[in-house]
Amino acid sequence: MNEWWYPVLFATGLTAGYVDAIAGGGGLITVPVLLATGITPAQALATNKFQSSCGTTLATVRYARHGLLREGDWIPGIVATLVGATAGAWAVQRVHPGLLRPVIPILLLAIALILLLKPDLGRTERPARMAPRPFAIGFGFLLGFYDGFFGPGTGSFWMMACILVMGRDLLGATAHTKVMNLTSNLASLAVFLAAGQVRFPIGLTMAAGQLAGGWLGAHTAVRGGARVIRPLFLAMVVALAAKLAWDAFRR
Numbered sequence: 001m002n003e004w005w006y007p008v009l010f011a012t013g014l015t016a017g018y019v020d021a022i023a024g025g026g027g028l029i030t031v032p033v034l035l036a037t038g039i040t041p042a043q044a045l046a047t048n049k050f051q052s053s054c055g056t057t058l059a060t061v062r063y064a065r066h067g068l069l070r071e072g073d074w075i076p077g078i079v080a081t082l083v084g085a086t087a088g089a090w091a092v093q094r095v096h097p098g099l100l101r102p103v104i105p106i107l108l109l110a111i112a113l114i115l116l117l118k119p120d121l122g123r124t125e126r127p128a129r130m131a132p133r134p135f136a137i138g139f140g141f142l143l144g145f146y147d148g149f150f151g152p153g154t155g156s157f158w159m160m161a162c163i164l165v166m167g168r169d170l171l172g173a174t175a176h177t178k179v180m181n182l183t184s185n186l187a188s189l190a191v192f193l194a195a196g197q198v199r200f201p202i203g204l205t206m207a208a209g210q211l212a213g214g215w216l217g218a219h220t221a222v223r224g225g226a227r228v229i230r231p232l233f234l235a236m237v238v239a240l241a242a243k244l245a246w247d248a249f250r251r
Helices: 005-023 027-036 042-065 072-092 103-117 132-149 154-164 171-194 200-224 227-250
Strands: none
Touching: 005 027, 005 042, 005 171, 005 200, 005 227, 027 042, 027 227, 042 171, 042 200, 072 132, 072 171, 103 154, 103 227, 132 154, 132 171, 154 171, 154 227, 171 200, 171 227, 200 227
């Protein structure tokens, strides 16, 4: 790989970290660039998990320092997400995840439609429809399983679950989503590390950008709230739905 790739990789990590900290979907930016460097798809996915986990970790710390993480909500969720992600990784070896390809874009477009039809959704907190612990355990296992089994859109589903079920505003939902995404990302990363698939020179370069982008993105989200999060989240949901639909169509 030529040396001129490294500034490109840093800039890619910076941009993806910023977007991911606010609305998720940074993989739409990083994975194509990683594949363009000429590494194998498995190495690209592994290296992407490594560099994105760095940005997500810093964004999570930033949200925690602003008091946006409610301990009673996320500790049971972490355990359930780990169990679900492990079960999903086990299941994907026995059932092909391609069955989900036509369904996920439809669900993502439904999320976009809900946000468009309800412009006030997520602007303020609302009464929860479910107790925190059952929510954390139930959705943690369900979405953890999905992330281990298939993956794309997990952050978007977490965001909407936090808003619609727990009544969180967009900023609180974003903070909770970062914790759950980080949990499943680290579980996947452990598997990739054990298999020796992470390309560390590339990953560390992008991670440096991710750290800066994750900090800036979380700072922007905390200061701007729903005014900043909503349009970017909506744009990333639509972009992800379009990409998954295109991938399914090509197959």
